[in-house]
Amino acid sequence: MTIMENQQTIYAVIMAGGVGSRFWPRSREKNPKQLLEIIGEGTMIQNTVKRLHGFVDEKNVFIVTNKLQKNAIIKQLPNVPVENIIVEPVGRNTAPCIGLAALFVERLDPKGIMIVLPADHLIANEPEFIRVLQTASQVAHITAGLVTIGIHPTHPETGYGYIQAKDKSEETQPVNITGVFEVKTFAEKPNYAMAVTFLESGDFFWNSGMFIWRVDTILHEIQRSLPELHGQLVNLRPSIGTSLFEQNLEIAYGMMRGISIDYGVMEKALRVYVVKGDFGWNDLGSWDEVYRMSKKDEDGNHSYGKVISVNSKNTYVHTSDKLIATVGVEDIIVINTPDAILVCKKGASQDVKEIVDHLKRKQMNEYL
Amino acid sequence: MTIMENQQTIYAVIMAGGVGSRFWPRSREKNPKQLLEIIGEGTMIQNTVKRLHGFVDEKNVFIVTNKLQKNAIIKQLPNVPVENIIVEPVGRNTAPCIGLAALFVERLDPKGIMIVLPADHLIANEPEFIRVLQTASQVAHITAGLVTIGIHPTHPETGYGYIQAKDKSEETQPVNITGVFEVKTFAEKPNYAMAVTFLESGDFFWNSGMFIWRVDTILHEIQRSLPELHGQLVNLRPSIGTSLFEQNLEIAYGMMRGISIDYGVMEKALRVYVVKGDFGWNDLGSWDEVYRMSKKDEDGNHSYGKVISVNSKNTYVHTSDKLIATVGVEDIIVINTPDAILVCKKGASQDVKEIVDHLKRKQMNEYL
Numbered sequence: 001m002t003i004m005e006n007q008q009t010i011y012a013v014i015m016a017g018g019v020g021s022r023f024w025p026r027s028r029e030k031n032p033k034q035l036l037e038i039i040g041e042g043t044m045i046q047n048t049v050k051r052l053h054g055f056v057d058e059k060n061v062f063i064v065t066n067k068l069q070k071n072a073i074i075k076q077l078p079n080v081p082v083e084n085i086i087v088e089p090v091g092r093n094t095a096p097c098i099g100l101a102a103l104f105v106e107r108l109d110p111k112g113i114m115i116v117l118p119a120d121h122l123i124a125n126e127p128e129f130i131r132v133l134q135t136a137s138q139v140a141h142i143t144a145g146l147v148t149i150g151i152h153p154t155h156p157e158t159g160y161g162y163i164q165a166k167d168k169s170e171e172t173q174p175v176n177i178t179g180v181f182e183v184k185t186f187a188e189k190p191n192y193a194m195a196v197t198f199l200e201s202g203d204f205f206w207n208s209g210m211f212i213w214r215v216d217t218i219l220h221e222i223q224r225s226l227p228e229l230h231g232q233l234v235n236l237r238p239s240i241g242t243s244l245f246e247q248n249l250e251i252a253y254g255m256m257r258g259i260s261i262d263y264g265v266m267e268k269a270l271r272v273y274v275v276k277g278d279f280g281w282n283d284l285g286s287w288d289e290v291y292r293m294s295k296k297d298e299d300g301n302h303s304y305g306k307v308i309s310v311n312s313k314n315t316y317v318h319t320s321d322k323l324i325a326t327v328g329v330e331d332i333i334v335i336n337t338p339d340a341i342l343v344c345k346k347g348a349s350q351d352v353k354e355i356v357d358h359l360k361r362k363q364m365n366e367y368l
Numbered sequence: 369m370t371i372m373e374n375q376q377t378i379y380a381v382i383m384a385g386g387v388g389s390r391f392w393p394r395s396r397e398k399n400p401k402q403l404l405e406i407i408g409e410g411t412m413i414q415n416t417v418k419r420l421h422g423f424v425d426e427k428n429v430f431i432v433t434n435k436l437q438k439n440a441i442i443k444q445l446p447n448v449p450v451e452n453i454i455v456e457p458v459g460r461n462t463a464p465c466i467g468l469a470a471l472f473v474e475r476l477d478p479k480g481i482m483i484v485l486p487a488d489h490l491i492a493n494e495p496e497f498i499r500v501l502q503t504a505s506q507v508a509h510i511t512a513g514l515v516t517i518g519i520h521p522t523h524p525e526t527g528y529g530y531i532q533a534k535d536k537s538e539e540t541q542p543v544n545i546t547g548v549f550e551v552k553t554f555a556e557k558p559n560y561a562m563a564v565t566f567l568e569s570g571d572f573f574w575n576s577g578m579f580i581w582r583v584d585t586i587l588h589e590i591q592r593s594l595p596e597l598h599g600q601l602v603n604l605r606p607s608i609g610t611s612l613f614e615q616n617l618e619i620a621y622g623m624m625r626g627i628s629i630d631y632g633v634m635e636k637a638l639r640v641y642v643v644k645g646d647f648g649w650n651d652l653g654s655w656d657e658v659y660r661m662s663k664k665d666e667d668g669n670h671s672y673g674k675v676i677s678v679n680s681k682n683t684y685v686h687t688s689d690k691l692i693a694t695v696g697v698e699d700i701i702v703i704n705t706p707d708a709i710l711v712c713k714k715g716a717s718q719d720v721k722e723i724v725d726h727l728k729r730k731q732m733n734e735y736l
Contacts, residue, residue: 024693025691025693308723308726308727310719310722310723310726311716311719311722317711319709322704322705322706322707322708322709323393323707323708323709323732323735324708324709324710324711325392325393325708325709325710325711325720325723326710326711326712327710327711327712327713327716327717327719327720327722327723328712328713328715328716328719329700329711329712329713329716330713332697332700332711334709334711336690336709337690338690339690339691340690340691340692340693341687341690341691341692341693341702341704341709342692342693342694342695343685343692343693343694343695343697343700343702343711344694344695344696344697345695345696345697345698347696348679348695348696348697349695351678351679351695351696352693352695354678354679354695355676355678355693355695358676358678359676364691367691
């Protein structure tokens with residue numbers, strides 16, 4: 001069985017509301033990580049849409065974002081219909097975001113397959129990625145369950161959540177497709193020892209934050225697990241596409257509780273599946289990760305813009321304008337933007353968000 | 369005996385032609401180290417003149433520099449007469465520079481005391497510095513010898529030349545003033561083992577590059593040791609102060625051989641004295657040295673301009689405009705100027721000049 005036989009239309013919902021504070025100073029509220037060229041050509045969101053080509057039509061791509069980023073997204077994705085750009089008045093975590101997008105998809109196709117994707121991940125093997133999404137779409141269609149992509153873990157990473165599959169040998173497996181498992185549990189970011197245990201057990205995957213389901217399935221599951229949110233969402237239905245929508249949305253979001261789809265829905269749902277993904281996935285969670293994924297010269301230096309390197313090794317240097325010269329440094333990340341410069345030790349780039357916290361505390365808003 | 373009893377006029381010649389390439393990117397050809405505020409208030413050359421107040425009148429201060437720096441010097445030192453700013457057409461090392469300045473001093477006072485000082489040194493104890501200069505002036509006046517200041521060494525520094533005094537117990541000592549010795553020899557920058565030996569011997573001083581002599585003495589010694597240079601210099605005498613001077617100087621310098629006063633004159637002279645100086649001298653030879661001499665917070669960080677420091681230690685961060693944030697770095701020097709940024713490991717700042725060499729090779733003149 002293939003998707004083509006079903007003639008099932010696929011919709012993509014791309015969550016693009018983040019601020020990417022770990023990517024300061026390049027990532028800013030108005031121009032965050034997903035709108036930047038971080039690795040290679042094209043911005044992260046452009047590449048996210050582009051890699052769906054042939055599988056999801058751009059007119060079936062929805063973007064959930066915020067007011068600050070809307071115009072930049074319209075500019076970067078000229079083939080995505082403007083009415084598909086959904087603007088949240090405030091961020092309320094992923095459950096309201098996904099529920100809202102589901103309402104939009106529902107209007108086009110009440111039983112359509114909805115693929116939810118973060119806007120800022122890197123995927124090396126795109127054909128394999130599409131193959132996995134096709135499988136996930138089949139599973140979502142057949143089972144009316146919630147499907148997630150579990151990344152085959154390569155090391156005991158403590159920066160990701162994990163998904164545990166039910167024992168693969170059990171006969172309970174309801175879908176007879178290689179690499180598809182029922183989910184036993186979702187696990188938060190583990191400590192190192194726990195991550196090692198996860199890796200050794202063989203039935204844990206990294207939680208990619210990608211979801212695949214039928215739009216009626218997710219709305220039903222939201223109704224079951226988050227009835228209050230469901231009520232707030234369905235109240236919005238009549239005004240979608242009208243001049244009243246923006247105001248109604250603002251009121252609804254004003255009352256909504258922020259909650260994640262993982263915690264609010266996935267963990268309580270009955271039919272949850274994980275499709276194993278092994279397509280060179282990277283969530284580019286920090287400048288360290290960007291360094292690892294970037295091209296380097298023989299000294300391990302990556303440079304972008306005017307850079308002179310003297311006796312320096314394993315550096316990541318990115319300059320938007322001025323010349324940067326490094327002398328005798330190792331394992332250093334230097335990012336120069338039009339108004340701010342970051343100098344960060346490799347391994348410490350998770351702490352870049354502390355800079356952003358500091359800027360917020362001191363109300364240095366021009367740097368946010 | 370004091371200087372006052374002699375009514376001897378003191379002239380200062382400040383050598384300010386250097387480019388300070390170790391201080392790139394702040395130090396540039398048109399705005400080098402001596403014209404910058406490196407430590408505290410006032411530029412280095414302003415502080416060099418200022419610390420002579422009460423000892424050398426500003427109208428008796430001469431500056432030897434080059435075309436690129438002339439206007440900035442006039443601006444920074446409004447009380448030094450413009451006719452005392454001597455512009456060398458090209459740099460020919462210290463012997464021609466000092467010889468040329470001697471001609472200017474000679475016109476005012478053929479037997480005047482001439483103090484030659486670098487423009488870019490730091491001196492902590494200024495009264496003691498003046499006391500030492502007074503002593504040196506006395507010695508120069510009485511002996512008609514060449515006098516230099518030897519800095520009491522505090523560690524086996526390999527970055528300075530050394531001056532060895534004759535055995536202090538010898539009865540040959542001709543000037544009966546505490547802290548004044550005949551010079552036995554000048555030594556080039558030693559290796560570390562040699563520097564330790566120098567330090568342990570007790571009769572070696574750091575060569576400060578400061579000289580004190582009567583103007584007739586130095587001209588006579590140049591005549592004796594560098595007759596060719598002396599001939600070229602005396603040919604210039606008649607045109608000083610006339611419209612012909614600039615052209616004559618250009619022709620003279622075109623033919624001159626570059627040679628240092630140490631090698632060309634001091635080492636060959638008969639009556640050479642060293643006055644011991646212990647006044648918190650520092651030649652600020654590198655950004656490392658600047659860090660050592662700068663104020664730091666409790667984490668050992670020095671910052672100038674908009675700087676945010678997260679988990680960083682022992683950094684020197686200077687920004688002319690943009691915000692600089694450091695995260696998790698130690699022993700790092702960051703200098704941000706309007707067009708270039710340096711990121712340098714502490715201990716490697718001697719290699720900053722390699723950046724300048726690279727810029728010259730690549731003809732990136734806008735950064736020189």
